[in-house]
Amino acid sequence: MKVLVTVKEVAEADDDFAIEGTDIAASDLEYDLNEWDDYAVEAAVQLAEAGVADEVVTVTVGPERAEETIRMALAKGADRAVRVWDDAFEEGFADVGAKVSTIEAVLEAEEPDLVLGGVQAADTGFGATGVALAERIGFEHAAVVNQLDVDADAGVAHVHRELEGGVEELTDVDLPAVLTVQTGLNEPRYASLRGIRQAQRKEIDAKDLSDLGLTAEDVESALEITSMYEPESESDAEIIEGDAGEAAGRLAEVLRDKGVSA
């Protein structure tokens, strides 16, 4: 079977950052592979190693800068990558529908049996693309999967979905399916030196919208970010000053006051 993994390069804000307009200043952002997607890549590579998956293909909606992140997924064992970008995405904030339209067009050519992606992107935190994609392409789905056992012969994925409060739901999902992967599903590997060398020779197929038969209208967003600001701190904490020793001394007083002792 063929497994497709959605991989996003996410931005993380530095501890000190400035807001310019409706986004954080580019100089205060660091880019990395989305943590949740790292687990999805690992799950796909494990399926390949177990002989369940014949091919693992990553798909990314992101600018050229994202190729460094994509190479990381290739170094961990994905076979090849598709990257889609277009001026149309520079215009504003792509909503879930815009991303789904883009990935749908890639899937039409790839025809995977299983699509894996992270539960959410660390930066935008929508947590919705996977399930919306499944609806669009007529796949089954399961959100927030933290245990996965694919029975390709039976055409079923046995999954655990991580509900709130320490409860897991056991669900059988018919393939083809889109599964969104929770952190902790597996132990994502570090790329080996050999993997990193091999990744340099793997294909990253860069496409724009017209390559996919789409136009800017197909990825028009229904959402517009109109402001961004730092939330007002509601803190009324007593911040204990001084060097580590002084601060620890004052905190020890507080704790003893509260009855803490061995």
Add this chain to the structure above:
Amino acid sequence: MSDVLVVAEHRRGELRDISYEAVTAGRELADARDGELGVAVIGGEVDAFAEDLNREGVDAIYTVDDGEEFDHNAYQAAIAALLDRTDAGTVVTPNSVNGLDYAPAVAEDRGLPLVTDAIGFEYDGGLTVTREMYGSKVETTVDVDGDGHVLTVRGGEWPPAEGVGDATVESVEIDLPESGARVTGFEEVGGGDVDIADADVLVSVGRGIEEEENLELVEGLADALGATLSASRPIVDNGWLPKNRQVGQSGKVVTPDVYIAVGISGAVQHVAGMKGSDTIVAINTDPNAPIFDIADYGIVGDLFEVVPALVDEFA
């Protein structure tokens, strides 16, 4: 189109609290749009749930009797049918694991804009939603096109609906599709040797500890204070501590007398599991870490210096 449909959430025979919060959010939006508020109860003990959900401000309750367990295909079909037969244009659901298993499909199916994890909104001819980005470091306002929307609301941001309403209750028969996703059971995780929910004092460790070897440091602190050791999600994801030590939305909810957060930034999922603690102490290098927003005492500093000094104080 001005009416609002809230979808209630239940699990294993119990309505979840977030259902009542979603009702409050839905009422607020219906008021702003001069519309009515309907509540959908799908599956489970629908009649008993309908009675519980008949709170002030609810105009109509629709029950769809379908099996005991959650099935996103049933939810999607039921919501679509209710949107067809009522004047509801906007759907409000909990931003929960199950909410995120059907709300995006509903939005996609109906061609409605979707905004998840809302922490506030305004409606003045058009919908503007407040939500966070970049791991809670910033808030944004988002303008949403159109008259109809799907909105998922974060738990703990709206007060639960109270009182007793005079809603009409209607049982709705819907042809439900055969589902390609079938719940076969549940598993409780986090059993084992220790129940962190019973502890009076918790020393809780997060990503700031950096390496597994460094856990000794916080274990030493827990020993010195006669406390129990707990952790935030990354520590458990890494396999450094077992799942029964995890505090947060997907772990345990704890309310100790004293909660000492060491190297924990305070993501919303973590805070949901410990904000009820009597006294909260935070030790973190980042002065902007959200953990300080709910802390009673804070030390902005390096845990690798502060923790050994604190252990010495109790030696």
